[in-house]
Amino acid sequence: MATTEILTAERILEATEEVLRRHGPAKATVVDVARVLGVSHGSVYRHFRTKAALREAVTKRWLDRTSEELAGIVAADRDPEARLRDWLAALFAAKRRKAGDDPELFATYRVLAGENGEATGRHLADLTGQLTEIVRAGVDAGVFTTADPATAARALFHATGRFHDPVYAPEWEQPGIDAEFEAVMDLVLRGLRA
Amino acid sequence: MATTEILTAERILEATEEVLRRHGPAKATVVDVARVLGVSHGSVYRHFRTKAALREAVTKRWLDRTSEELAGIVAADRDPEARLRDWLAALFAAKRRKAGDDPELFATYRVLAGENGEATGRHLADLTGQLTEIVRAGVDAGVFTTADPATAARALFHATGRFHDPVYAPEWEQPGIDAEFEAVMDLVLRGLRA
DNA sequence: CAGCTGACAGATTTCAATATCTGTCAGCTG
DNA sequence: CAGCTGACAGATATTGAAATCTGTCAGCTG
Structure with a gap:
């Protein structure tokens, strides 16, 4: 790839995703990333202080993409x-x-998310924040009832964990899963209505 | 221990639990179990066809103990x-x-439960069966409303997964967990009430 | 002769030597 | 002289030979 282009953090992150997709989280090395970019691995360390920082940045990018979709x-x-x-x-x-x-790649991000609890924690706070906004709007409109929208939002998030927590990913392909999702949604929405 | 006693499946299961507690699931061998019992490992194979069958039997025993507590x-x-x-x-x-x-030991059982999905599946069916009984009683008494008690029971079980699924065990020691449990319980119970 | 032993073959795990990787930095280059 | 290189030390991963384990079974024993 265009070796004349300057090396930016963004280009390194793209190359890192490429390497992670190819090799998986356990075998992805900084040397691999540098090779894809056609530079020495020392150059990568100019933009990211450690391998952990690089992985965290990749994880954050991925999580942020999900947040934006939902916003x-x-x-x-x-x-x-x-x-x-x-x-x-x-x-x-x-x-x-x-x-x-x-x-x-999904398994890779599961590992990365498990590694740096901070980035994951911020992402969860972000998502429950979005939920809180919707709940508050419902309370204001008189269609929802709850003592505290933020608490209710967290409860909603936990109650539906089976349908978004990556640990359950293997079960998302099973036949009855959509009916189960509907059942849980109906239950918690009934619990929220005024 | 009393080498004169006859070797029963029960004694083998107890010894296996002992070995699992000591060595963990990865390093527990049939030879270890035999050593604890003071017999040759060939004798263990007289009662359990394979190591997997032995582990499954131990798992079933453990799961059944939990079911009984709740019944x-x-x-x-x-x-x-x-x-x-x-x-x-x-x-x-x-x-x-x-x-x-x-x-x-808990981590050990997590591994065992993951290994044999069949025993785990039966256990989950057992638990949701217990829940269904309670829900049905509520519907009969006019305090709960639901189209189908069995579906509602499964929804309840999934919605509270964060508070019983072993994958979340590390979070059960965190400070706010009881409040979160209460919040989810309040939400789903409101959703169930007539 | 019912129940147990222990030697065995093939599969799996352990361990230590070897190779690779991470992170640093003095010096090269355009 | 900003940005990059590549050699290096210590940490981590890979590899293959040796040790251990699983599962079988012919024969021992009480």
Whole structure:
């Protein structure tokens, strides 16, 4: 690839994703990343202080992409219950799609997410923040009832964990899963309604 | 130990638990079990056709002990909502206690449960069966509303997974966990009430 | 002769030597 | 002289030979 281009953090992150996709998280080395870019591995260390920092940056990028996908639904101009259903369904669909399309890469991100709890923690806070917004809108509109929207949002997130937590990814391909998702959604939405 | 006693499946299972507790799932061998019993490992194979069968039997025993603990609550003479709360709280407490008291043994059972999906599957069916009984009692008493108690029971079980699925065990020691459990319980119970 | 032993073949695990990787930095290059 | 290289030390991973384990079975023993 165009060895004349200057080496940016962005280009390194793209190359790292490439290497992770190819080799998986256990065998992806900084030397591999440098080779893909046609530079020495010393140059990579100019942009990322450690291999852990590089992996964290890749993870953050990936998590942020998911957050952005969902932010659109929060801002949509629909009634809160429909938005809530859409948001949870979209989260499930996005995770399932990613897990199904490229299981190797998905497993890789599972490992990375497990490694740096900080980036993952911020991402979870971000998602429950989005949920809180929808719940609050519902309370304001009089269609939801709850003492504390933030607590309710966290409860919703935990209650639907089976349909977005990556540890359950293998079960997302089983036949009855959609009916199970509907059952849980119906249960928690009934619990939220005024 | 009493080498004069005859070798029963039960004695082998006890010795196996002992070995698993000591060495963990990865390093527990049939030879170790035989050594604890003071017999040759060939004798163990007289009672269990393979090492996998032995591990499955140990797992089943462990899972059945949990089921029995909870069965008492299902049969209790209290109103269904209280029984449901008790049952879910007891499941959480039992799992948390086991994980906290002997993390090594708990991790061992996690591995074993992952290995033989069949025994685990039957156990989950057993637990949701217990839940279904409580839900049905609630519907009959007019305090719960649901189209199908069995589906509702499965939804309840999934929604509270964070508080009984062993993959979440590390989080059960974190400070806010009880409040989170209460929040999820309140949400799903509101969703179930008539 | 029912129940156990222990030697055995093939599969799996351990261990130590060898190779590769991470992170640094003095010096090269355009 | 900003940005890159490549040699280096210590840490980590790979590899293959040796040790151990699984599962079988002919024969021992009480």
